[in-house]
Structures are given as structure tokens and as C-alpha cells.
Amino acid sequence: MDRKIDSPCIMTIFGGTGDLTHRKLIPALYNLFHEGMLPQGFLVxxxxRKDKNHESYREELKASVEKHSRFKLNKDVWELFSQKIHYYRMEITHSEDYDGLKSYLNSLDTSFSTEGNRxxxxxxxxxxxETVTCNLHAFGMAENNSSWQRLIIEKPFGHDLKTAQYLNKIISEVFPQENIFRIDHYLGKEMLQNILVIRFGNAMFESFWNSRYIENIQITSSETLGIKNRADYYDSSGALRDMLQNHMLQLLALVAMEPPASIDAKSIRDEKIKLLRSITRNNLGTIKENIVRGQYSDGAIGSREVPAYRNESGIPRESNTETFIAASLMAGNFRWGNMPFYLRTGKRMRQKITKVIIEFKSLPEILYFKEYKGMQPNLMEIRIQPSEGVSFSFNAKKPGTHNEIANVKMDFCQNCSLEHNSPEAYERLLADALKNDQTLFTSWDEIEASWMLVDNIAQLWNEEKPDFPNYxxxxxxxxxxxxxxxxxxxxxxxx
Known part of the structure; x- marks a missing residue:
């Protein structure tokens, strides 16, 4: 984040008492303020709907910042920052309450010179x-005339292609596309952003970044936890909609896209869209053979017994919702030919990790190396979370008289020494939204392309009853x- 935010505004958080606000949004804004990134004319x-006043609200948020901020809470910094935080009580489903919100925001504009920006x-x-967006429009709170108004919307963006198209139509009638920020917090992760630099900033990698030299690419995002308190949402979404439709396909697009003409948002999005559309177009007829789904049973993690998915609180006993998905996909373009991309994501798995593995093609077994043991393919690993970094493994002879090969690894750990200085994903994304930079946000065309693939998978699954649980x-x-x-x-x- 190399550019200070100059434009004053009021950031209005609908759901201001919710978990996301406490764990991510306010700590991220505090960190930005701590680093001098926020403008003087900035309010939250x-x-x-809860009955609170400004002071009680600030005290609750202070506890959240103490717990979740990457910076230790500084009392002087918090005192200055907390004066920028305000609370407004209303029912977001009651249209008549929006008139009062409009008047309140306008009064803050006058008092703090925020110039009508929202x-x-x-x-x-x-x-x-839809309710919030339509009421913002009905009460003239999204005019985008002499001042700007932007919208950040969390996933999920629709439940399928049809509902996503409807939601996009509603929102686009109120906000222009360039003012709609569809947030995918994965795109704000530091190492994920680094993928483009690793690819296009190093001739040794970009020269070999194609199916002539790469055997396959694997993308894994696994969790050791179950569904926690998300039963209602997760059982209607599953791993397919919760992870594959957004996080996993976005990761794939960054790994496999063609070099953009420039680093601006439009150029990067254009290349991602081309990649996603090529995958959608070339895999619809082979979904059954190339998609695996799963659901966890009961069992032990270490010394702790955990219930099966169907025995989790709030989950129907006959639920066929998948908690795991693995896919073999191919991009129908010249760079990748018939090379497979393997994607997998799941809950209650052995590791909590998000990573990309690039497996390079093995060399022919020439006579000289037939005597050696331990030869492995060269692997490049890009670790996105919880640790961040890049490693590259290659073959070398083990010291000694035996003909054995050691797998040697060169490793760069990005957050080993920089852990406390690396911005959190929401810091970067909020800062970019305030700067009006959409590079790390998902465009409508990307969402539409991903839903086309996901809808076809869901349609196939609806026609077959799975044998769950199966892992x-x-x-x-x-x-x-x-x-x-x-x-x-x-x-x-x-x-």
C-alpha cells in the first residue's frame, strides 16, 4: 500500500455490530489509521439494530482491536481513531428508517467536511x-453526482447463475459497475498478490510457465475445522459454492492467466476472464469423470473426537451437502493445452493450508541416472496461508559413495521475519476501495463465468445421490x- 488515501468519506457499515466488523473491519481500519493511511476527513x-450509544459501541470495538489487530493497541492512537467511530441504530428492513440515516450522515458531512462521499x-x-441497495437508491443516498458513493458487497454473490444475474441487475441499477466492489478476501492476501510478481517478474519462471515444461498444477485449500456456527449458510452452499466458485477459481485464474497488457484493474481482469471462460467451455462434457465430492464422518483429530457432518448442530441428519471437492480442470488455450489443473478444498482435513504446487515435467531416464535412487520431479510451492512463501525443490547427489539423490529445497518464507508488518487482507482491500482501485476485487464477468461452471457441477450432482459420509x-x-x-x-x- 504505497499511496495515501486523500479523499474524505464516511464508511457506513451495515451490520456494524456483527462478527466481521469486530474481527476484521475495525481492526483493519485501526491498522490503516495507525500507519497514517486514512485521511483527516474519514468517519465510520x-x-x-441494537440499542447502543457511541461510547458503548467504541468500547466494544476497542476490545476487538486489542484482540485482532496486528498492532498492539496504542492508547493515544486509539483515542484519536475512536473519535471517528459513530453508531446509528435502525432496522435495515424498515424503509422509513433510511430517511433518518440520510439526515444523520448529512449532518456528519457538515460537521466533519466529508463532502458527501460514502x-x-x-x-x-x-x-x-437487495433491501439495503434499493433503499439507498429510494432515499437518494447513491446519486454519484457531485460526490461519490461506492458499495462493497461480501460473498456469496448469488446462490447460482440466475440469482447472481438478478442481484447484479438490481445493484447495477443503483451503482455504476466501477463503483461496485465485490470483495473476496483471498485476493487481499499478500502472497496471493505476489503470484503475479513471481510469474511475470522472473524470466526463469515465465519462460517455463506452460504445458511444455509443467506436468500439472495443484491448488489446495484445506481446513482442520468443521463448520463451527455456520450450519444454515454452509448446508445450503457446501464446498462447491463456499470455496470453489470464488476462492479456488480466483487462485486458478491468477496462476494460469496470460500476461496482462498493464497492471491496471481492467487489464488483469480481462486476462482472468479469458482463462475462466476457457475452463468453462472445455469441461462441461466431462464433469462426472473429473469431479469428486465428499462429506466427513465422525472420528478423531489427535486425541479429540469430532462429530460427523450430519451430526453437527443445525445440520439435517440426511444432508447430502459436500464438505470436500476435488476437480481436474483444463484450460482450452495454447499455453496450457491438455495439462490438468487439480483443485481440492475441504473441511476436517489433516492440514490447515492454502498452497499452489507446480510440478515440472520429469527428464527422460537416461542411462546415467538409472543407477541413482530418489529422483523426483522439480516442484515449486507457493504457500499462501498460514505461512507465506515460495520454495523450489530440485535433485542433487547425496554426499558419499552410494548413488543416491537428495531432494534439495530452496525456501523463501515471507512472513517468518515480516509477520507483524505484513498487512492483513482486509487492510489492503479497504484501502483500495477508498482509493477507487478495483484490481483486487472480482468483476461481474468473472463471477458470471465461475457460476457457469459451478451450475453445471451442481446440476449433475442433483441427479445422483452420493454415498456419504466417505472420508x-x-x-x-x-x-x-x-x-x-x-x-x-x-x-x-x-x-
Missing amino acids: VGVG LYYLSVAPSFF KPDTFGPPEADELLAKKGHKWWNE
Whole structure:
């Protein structure tokens, strides 16, 4: 984040008393303020239905900042920052309450010279997206005339292609596309942003970044936890909609896209869209053979027993919602040819990790090396979370008289020494929204392309009853996920 935010505004958070506001949004804004990134004319208005005043609201947020901020809370900094935080009580489903909100925001404009600029953040359930947006329009709070008004909307953006198209139509009638920020917090992660630099800033990598030199690319995002308190949302979404439709396909697009003409938002988005559309176009007829789903059973993680998904609180006993998905996808373009991309994501798995593995093609077994043991493919690993970094493994002879090969690894750990200085994802994304930079936000065309693929998978699954549960906790998913790669002579790189 190399450019200070100059434009004053009021950031209005609908869902101002919710978990996201406490854990992510306010700590991120405090960190930006701590680093001198926020303009003098900047205010936060938390909107909620609970009966609070400014002081009680600030005290609750202070506790959240103490717990979740990457900076230790500084009393003097907090005192200055907290004066920028205000609370407004209303029911977001009551249209008549928006007139009062408008008057309140206008009064703050006058008192703090925020010039009518607004950043509306919808930290509410998806069922309220339309309600809030339409009321902002009805009460003249999104005119975008002499001042600007922007909208940040959290995922999920629709439940399928049809609902996503409807939601996009509603929102686009109120806000121009350039003022709509569809947030995917994965795109704000430091190492994920670094993928483009690693690819296009190093000739040794970009020269080999194609199917002539790469055997396959694997993208894994796994969790050791279950669904926690998200039963209602998760059972209607599953791993397919919760992870594959957004996070996983966005990761794939960044790894596989063509070099953009420039680093501006439009150029990067254009290349991502081309990649996503090529995947959608070339895999619809082979979904059944290239997609595996799973659901965890009961079992043990270490010494702790955990329930099966169907026994989690709030989950129907006959639920067929998947908690795991593995996919083999191909991009129909010249760079990647018939090379497979393997994606997998799941809950209650052995590791909490998000990573990309690039497996390079093995050299022919020439006579000289037939005597050696331990030869492995060259691997490049890009670690996105919880640790951040890049490693590259290659073959070298073990010292000694035996003909054995050691797998040697060069490793760069990005957050080993920089952990406390690396911005959180929401810091970067909020700062970019305030700067009107959409590079790290998802465009409508990307969402539409990803829903086309996901809808076809969901349609197939609706026609078949799965044999659930089919994998134990503390594993790498169902056996079929290994078979998916084995039939092409590949394996998951789990360690």
C-alpha cells in the first residue's frame, strides 16, 4: 500500500455490530489509521439494530482491536481513531428508517467536511443485499453526482447463475459497475498478490510457465475445522459454492492467466476472464469423470473426537451437502493445452493450508541416472496461508559413495521475519476501495463465468445421490480424490 488515501468519506457499515466488523473491519481500519493511511476527513458509522450509544459501541470495538489487530493497541492512537467511530441504530428492513440515516450522515458531512462521499459496506446476510441497495437508491443516498458513493458487497454473490444475474441487475441499477466492489478476501492476501510478481517478474519462471515444461498444477485449500456456527449458510452452499466458485477459481485464474497488457484493474481482469471462460467451455462434457465430492464422518483429530457432518448442530441428519471437492480442470488455450489443473478444498482435513504446487515435467531416464535412487520431479510451492512463501525443490547427489539423490529445497518464507508488518487482507482491500482501485476485487464477468461452471457441477450432482459420509477427519479426503489423479499418472503432493 504505497499511496495515501486523500479523499474524505464516511464508511457506513451495515451490520456494524456483527462478527466481521469486530474481527476484521475495525481492526483493519485501526491498522490503516495507525500507519497514517486514512485521511483527516474519514468517519465510520456502524449501523445496527441494537440499542447502543457511541461510547458503548467504541468500547466494544476497542476490545476487538486489542484482540485482532496486528498492532498492539496504542492508547493515544486509539483515542484519536475512536473519535471517528459513530453508531446509528435502525432496522435495515424498515424503509422509513433510511430517511433518518440520510439526515444523520448529512449532518456528519457538515460537521466533519466529508463532502458527501460514502463507502457503503454490506456486512449483512445475502438476503438483505437487495433491501439495503434499493433503499439507498429510494432515499437518494447513491446519486454519484457531485460526490461519490461506492458499495462493497461480501460473498456469496448469488446462490447460482440466475440469482447472481438478478442481484447484479438490481445493484447495477443503483451503482455504476466501477463503483461496485465485490470483495473476496483471498485476493487481499499478500502472497496471493505476489503470484503475479513471481510469474511475470522472473524470466526463469515465465519462460517455463506452460504445458511444455509443467506436468500439472495443484491448488489446495484445506481446513482442520468443521463448520463451527455456520450450519444454515454452509448446508445450503457446501464446498462447491463456499470455496470453489470464488476462492479456488480466483487462485486458478491468477496462476494460469496470460500476461496482462498493464497492471491496471481492467487489464488483469480481462486476462482472468479469458482463462475462466476457457475452463468453462472445455469441461462441461466431462464433469462426472473429473469431479469428486465428499462429506466427513465422525472420528478423531489427535486425541479429540469430532462429530460427523450430519451430526453437527443445525445440520439435517440426511444432508447430502459436500464438505470436500476435488476437480481436474483444463484450460482450452495454447499455453496450457491438455495439462490438468487439480483443485481440492475441504473441511476436517489433516492440514490447515492454502498452497499452489507446480510440478515440472520429469527428464527422460537416461542411462546415467538409472543407477541413482530418489529422483523426483522439480516442484515449486507457493504457500499462501498460514505461512507465506515460495520454495523450489530440485535433485542433487547425496554426499558419499552410494548413488543416491537428495531432494534439495530452496525456501523463501515471507512472513517468518515480516509477520507483524505484513498487512492483513482486509487492510489492503479497504484501502483500495477508498482509493477507487478495483484490481483486487472480482468483476461481474468473472463471477458470471465461475457460476457457469459451478451450475453445471451442481446440476449433475442433483441427479445422483452420493454415498456419504466417505472420508474420515484428519485425512486428505476420500480415496476417490487420489484416484482422480492416479488415472492420469499423478499424485497429490501432501507434504
